[in-house]
Each structure stands twice: as structure tokens, then as C-alpha cells.
Amino acid sequence: MCVTKKPTFKQRFQYFFDNFMSGGTIALIGGLGVVSLLLILAAGLILAIGGRLFAPEGSDSPHFIEAVWWSLMRTLDAGTMGGDAGWGFRLIMLGVTLGGIFIVSTLIGVLTTGVEGKLEELRKGRSQVLESGHTLILGWSPQVFTILSELMQANENQKNARIVILADKDKVAMEEEIRARVETAGSTRVICRSGSPMDPTDLEIVSPHEAKSIIILPPEGDNPDTAVIKTVLAITNNPNRREQPYHIVTQIREQKNMDVVEMIGKRDKVQAALVGNLVARVTAQTSRQSGLSVIYTELLNFGGDEIYFTREPSLAGKTYGEALMAYETSTVMGIKKGNNIASLNPPMDTVIEAEDELFGLTADDDTFVVSGFASVPVDESAIHPAGKVSTPKPEKCLILGWNRNAAVIIRELDNYVPAGSQVLVVANTAVSSETAGAEKIIRRECSKLTNQKVIFQEGDTASRELLESIKAADFDHVIVLSYAGLEVQEADARTLVTLLHLRDIAERDETPFSIVSEMLDLRNRELAEVTRVDDFIVSDHLISLMMAQLSENANLYAVFTDIFDPEGSEIYLKPVGDYVEAGRPVNFYTVVEAARRRGETAIGYRLVAEAGEAAKSYGVHTNPKKFEMITFSEADKIIVAANE
Numbered sequence: 157m158c159v160t161k162k163p164t165f166k167q168r169f170q171y172f173f174d175n176f177m178s179g180g181t182i183a184l185i186g187g188l189g190v191v192s193l194l195l196i197l198a199a200g201l202i203l204a205i206g207g208r209l210f211a212p213e214g215s216d217s218p219h220f221i222e223a224v225w226w227s228l229m230r231t232l233d234a235g236t237m238g239g240d241a242g243w244g245f246r247l248i249m250l251g252v253t254l255g256g257i258f259i260v261s262t263l264i265g266v267l268t269t270g271v272e273g274k275l276e277e278l279r280k281g282r283s284q285v286l287e288s289g290h291t292l293i294l295g296w297s298p299q300v301f302t303i304l305s306e307l308m309q310a311n312e313n314q315k316n317a318r319i320v321i322l323a324d325k326d327k328v329a330m331e332e333e334i335r336a337r338v339e340t341a342g343s344t345r346v347i348c349r350s351g352s353p354m355d356p357t358d359l360e361i362v363s364p365h366e367a368k369s370i371i372i373l374p375p376e377g378d379n380p381d382t383a384v385i386k387t388v389l390a391i392t393n394n395p396n397r398r399e400q401p402y403h404i405v406t407q408i409r410e411q412k413n414m415d416v417v418e419m420i421g422k423r424d425k426v427q428a429a430l431v432g433n434l435v436a437r438v439t440a441q442t443s444r445q446s447g448l449s450v451i452y453t454e455l456l457n458f459g460g461d462e463i464y465f466t467r468e469p470s471l472a473g474k475t476y477g478e479a480l481m482a483y484e485t486s487t488v489m490g491i492k493k494g495n496n497i498a499s500l501n502p503p504m505d506t507v508i509e510a511e512d513e514l515f516g517l518t519a520d521d522d523t524f525v526v527s528g529f530a531s532v533p534v535d536e537s538a539i540h541p542a543g544k545v546s547t548p549k550p551e552k553c554l555i556l557g558w559n560r561n562a563a564v565i566i567r568e569l570d571n572y573v574p575a576g577s578q579v580l581v582v583a584n585t586a587v588s589s590e591t592a593g594a595e596k597i598i599r600r601e602c603s604k605l606t607n608q609k610v611i612f613q614e615g616d617t618a619s620r621e622l623l624e625s626i627k628a629a630d631f632d633h634v635i636v637l638s639y640a641g642l643e644v645q646e647a648d649a650r651t652l653v654t655l656l657h658l659r660d661i662a663e664r665d666e667t668p669f670s671i672v673s674e675m676l677d678l679r680n681r682e683l684a685e686v687t688r689v690d691d692f693i694v695s696d697h698l699i700s701l702m703m704a705q706l707s708e709n710a711n712l713y714a715v716f717t718d719i720f721d722p723e724g725s726e727i728y729l730k731p732v733g734d735y736v737e738a739g740r741p742v743n744f745y746t747v748v749e750a751a752r753r754r755g756e757t758a759i760g761y762r763l764v765a766e767a768g769e770a771a772k773s774y775g776v777h778t779n780p781k782k783f784e785m786i787t788f789s790e791a792d793k794i795i796v797a798a799n800e
Contacts, residue, residue: 295373296323306704312342436564477504550576557637588641
């Protein structure tokens with residue numbers, strides 16, 4: 157039979173002391189305070205009871221309160237006992253002073269350790285965020301800087317706007333990068349916390365259940381969709397989730413994963429952008445229409461005019477074509493029906509119903525108001541009637557570089573170019589393992605093209621000799637892609653060198669060709685401006701702008717889906733001469749009417765004289781005031797939403 161040995165008093169005391177010491181800074185301070193109080197009270201009691209035996213020399217027996225005060229003074233300041241007289245009093249005060257020295261020294265050490273521990277805890281970013289109605293960003297990538305800049309601009313007039321970031325990164329490092337790369341606007345406060353966005357426990361730190369919207373940034377790597385899906389699950393399937401739907405904005409790389417995101421987000425409002433297809437489609441369109449990427453940037457950012465919605469009772473029962481002329485300082489772009497389906501440039505005879513909303517470009521939500529004019533000044537003599545469409549000629553496109561979007565760009569180009577067109581792809585397959593299989597991917601994914609033929613050639617795209625040997629000047633359009641598998645700055649450096657060679661070739665050629673490039677880092681766009689390329693497709697930048705817009709207004713998802721859908725209407729730049737007479741002053745009402753008669757919606761124009769000026773948005777003017785007069789040249793373009 158086993159007999160349990162009872163613990164000794166020493167063991168019990170050691171166990172109690174160990175538990176007490178592990179209680180933390182507050183427990184230690186409290187314990188030291190109790191010991192100090194007992195020491196002071198004991199000394200005061202001895203002095204009060206001992207009478208003249210322990211009283212200071214030459215004085216009567218002190219009252220208990222007075223004795224306690226003497227003890228307290230010696231505990232806090234050892235020098236106080238220097239003038240004490242009487243050996244009985246001195247011995248008691250010496251004991252109190254020695255105890256005070258020990259206690260105060262220990263207290264200082266505990267406080268120092270506690271403060272250092274708290275600072276280290278704050279550095280780790282693990283304290284609870286007590287915010288509500290904030291925008292929550294989960295994850296960290298270069299996109300975060302564009303998103304922060306846009307959200308700050310959107311919330312510039314709000315006093316208590318808050319943006320909270322949770323990422324698997326040091327809190328102080330995040331704050332330093334934000335201060336270095338984001339220009340603060342308004343009173344928006346950015347709060348950073350360290351933790352895994354996929355961990356439900358870490359998510360609780362940033363109060364996701366109180367956030368107005370959540371932006372999930374995919375991590376850099378080969379399979380970012382998996383991390384995005386797991387993060388969505390950590391929010392929507394959280395045992396502490398709220399009853400109201402979450403508004404989650406994110407991005408997905410692979411089409412097959414879109415169905416998974418939609419499935420797990422049925423209860424909530426999960427809005428995911430299919431990154432690869434979107435960037436490829438914009439690149440393909442922009443390569444054939446100089447200035448288109450600037451237009452998309454204007455539509456997606458918070459600078460200048462933005463897309464807003466309005467429900468106008470006075471227009472109920474009227475047609476979409478009539479609504480185009482009803483606004484003087486706003487530009488109608490389409491209709492969002494009650495079933496939440498948005499239509500960019502619907503048929504002009506579409507009847508506006510009471511529950512329908514118009515969407516379009518305007519300065520703010522309170523400026524989207526009808527002008528109330530009984531009639532508008534349209535110059536009929538300046539409008540050109542719709543003529544015959546000329547038969548397009550086959551086009552030659554040159555793609556320099558390779559990444560995962562290249563095959564999609566080729567397929568997208570096939571939807572726009574006339575039959576008999578040609579695409580030459582030149583890539584250095586030795587750059588990385590991701591570019592080594594470029595030719596095989598082309599044969600596999602671009603085998604069913606109907607309007608163009610694809611040719612692949614191995615070569616160093618940054619070489620001047622190669623560019624001249626393939627006669628780059630003979631192509632109608634050139635697309636420069638960033639190489640996959642390289643570090644961002646190295647990839648952009650290769651792109652910059654290629655652009656410099658191309659611009660020099662273009663300046664020497666009598667038939668200049670359009671050049672469209674892809675930049676991974678937005679900061680490198682300023683460096684590339686010396687090349688004066690027609691457009692820049694900054695992949696992450698465009699997606700970041702869209703995510704920031706969606707986080708502020710979930711209704712825009714239906715609009716962006718339709719704008720970037722290859723089916724239906726899209727944004728085009730068309731010659732001024734197709735609509736109005738060049739060389740004479742006309743107002744934009746006349747341009748809108750000319751486009752309306754062709755079943756198109758005019759939203760602005762591009763002046764070729766300003767095409768090289770970044771400060772003037774490369775000549776792009778969206779939502780111009782319709783009364784203002786403008787004299788177009790033959791080379792200028794009208795920006796329209798049209799079916800083709």
C-alpha cells in the first residue's frame with residue numbers, strides 16, 4: 157500500500173512563493189505593497205506601545221499615527237534617519253530603512269521589467285483592437301500601400317476613420333514601411349497587429365465581427381488562392397461570427413477556385429476579382445487603344461470623379477437615352493436593375509423603372525442630380541451621321557517577355573483583331589523555370605485561335621540587336637510583360653531597359669507603333685515615364701484600386717463585373733470624326749447625342765495634344781461639363797461605352 161507523504165511547510169511555502177512570483181508585474185507590485193504596509197505598521201505599533209523606551213531622545217512617546225508616519229518616511233528615504241537620536245529608536249528605524257531599501261529596490265526592478273515587457277508586447281502587436289466600423293486588411297503585400305492611400309483619400313472628410321491591418325509580420329516593421337511609402341491624408345488612423353489571418357484566435361485581436369468591410373490580400377507564392385480561401389473560412393465559419401453578413405473583398409488567381417469562394421461565402425457578401433483574366437483583358441484592350449489604362453485608372457481610383465448610384469423618381473418611365481441628357485455635371489453610364497444586375501450602356505430604349513438605379517461618374521454622391529433644363533443645346537450641324545464601317549486590316553502584335561498572363565492575353569487579343577492577324581512572342585526562357593515552358597504553354601492553351609497566328613521565338617528581350625533583328629518597328633502593337641519568377645525590382649529593371657530600346661526605335665521610325673508595358677512596382681512607373689510609352693498596365697495597382705473601391709461600396713461589384721466582362725459593352729476610344737466635326741467648337745451635349753444615335757454612351761474624350769503630360773492624365777478627360785465648349789482635332793478620341 158502506497159502512503160502519500162504530506163508536503164512540509166517549507167514545500168508549501170515554496171509552492172506558494174512560486175505561484176506568487178508567476179502572477180506577473182501587478183501581483184508582484186501588490187505583494188511588495190502589502191509587505192511594506194506590514195513593516196510600517198509593525199514599526200509604528202512597536203514605537204507606540206514601547207512608550208519612552210523606543211521614543212526618540214528628548215521626546216515623549218509618539219501616537220500610533222505619528223509613529224507610522226516616521227516609519228513611512230524612513231522606508232522611502234534612507235537619509236531621513238541620519239538625525240535620529242536614542243538607540244532604541246535608531247534600531248527600529250534601521251530595520252525599517254533596510255526593509256525599505258530592499259522593497260523599493262525590488263519595486264523599481266519589477267516596474268522596469270514590467271514596462272519593458274509591455275513595450276515588447278506592444279511591439280509584437282498582440283493587444284486587442286477595440287474598434288468598430290473599421291476597414292480590416294488581412295495580409296501584407298505591395299498592394300497594401302495603394303489600398304491605404306485610396307482608403308485615406310476616400311475617408312478624408314471623416315473624423316474617426318480607422319484602418320486595421322493584421323499580417324504575419326512585425327508590427328513595428330509594418331508601421332515603418334507605411335510611414336515611408338504612404339502619404340497620410342485626413343485623420344484616418346492605421347492600426348497594425350501581428351498574427352496569422354488564417355488563425356481564428358489571431359483574427360479575434362482585430363475585431364473582425366465589428367468591421368464594416370474586410371480586404372484579404374493574397375500572399376506571394378505559387379498558390380495564393382489556398383491562403384485566401386482558408387482566411388475566408390476563418391471569418392465566415394468562426395464560432396464567434398456575427399449574425400449580419402460580412403462584406404469581404406479579395407482576389408483569386410485561378411478560375412476553378414472562384415466556385416469554391418462563392419460556395420463558402422453564400423451567407424455573406426464575398427466579392428472576389430479574378431486577377432489573371434482581368435489584367436490580361438485590360439492589357440489586350442489597351443495594346444490596341446492608347447490611353448485605355450488611364451481611363452480604367454480614372455474609373456477605379458478615388459481621385460477626381462467616381463462611380464456613384466442614384467435613384468431618380470423624375471426619370472421613372474423615361475428611357476435610358478433620355479437620361480443621358482438629364483445631367484449637366486454628371487455622366488450616366490448605365491442602369492442597375494432591382495435584381496442587382498448592372499448594365500453598362502444598355503439599349504437606348506430601355507425604360508427606367510421606379511426601383512432601378514442609374515450609375516455614372518460624378519464628383520460626389522450629392523452631386524448626382526438632374527439639371528432640370530427644359531432643353532439642352534445640341535448642335536445638329538456638327539453631328540456626323542453614322543457611316544459605313546471600314547473593313548479592318550490584319551494586325552501584327554509583338555509580345556516581349558513571359559508570365560502566366562501571356563497565354564490569356566493572346567486569347568483575349570483574338571476577340572478583337574481581324575482575321576489574318578499575327579502575334580510574335582519573344583521570351584528568354586533561361587530567365588527562370590517559369591518561363592522555360594512558354595512555347596509548350598502556347599501550343600496547349602492557344603491552339604484554338606480563329607483570327608490570329610502565334611509564333612514563338614527564343615531571345616533576350618532586353619537586347620537591342622534582337623529588337624532590330626525582328627524588326628520591332630514593323631509591328632502595330634508591342635506588349636512588354638514582366639518576367640515571372642524574378643524578384644520585382646529585377647523584373648521591372650528588365651522591362652525598363654526594353655522600353656528604352658523600343659522608344660528609341662519608335663522615334664527613328666516614320667510609322668510609330670503603340671507600346672504597352674507591365675510594371676510590378678508602381679514606383680517604377682515614374683522612372684519609365686522617360687520612355688513615353690503609351691500606357692502602363694501596373695497589375696497590382698489596378699486590382700488594388702478596385703479592391704479599395706469595393707470595400708467602400710459593395711454595389712460597385714456588379715458594375716465592375718459588367719465593365720470588364722468581354723460580353724456586352726466595353727470602354728473604347730474612337731475617332732472624333734465618327735461623331736462630330738473636328739476643328740469647330742462643340743459642347744459635350746452634342747457629343748453625347750452623337751454617340752446616343754449610334755447606341756453608345758459617351759463618357760469623355762482624349763486630347764492627343766496632352767497625351768504626353770502625366771499632370772493632365774495623358775489627355776484623358778472623363779465626365780466633362782456638358783455646357784463647356786471644346787474644339788477637337790482630327791487625332792482626338794471620344795471615350796464611349798459601346799458593344800464594339
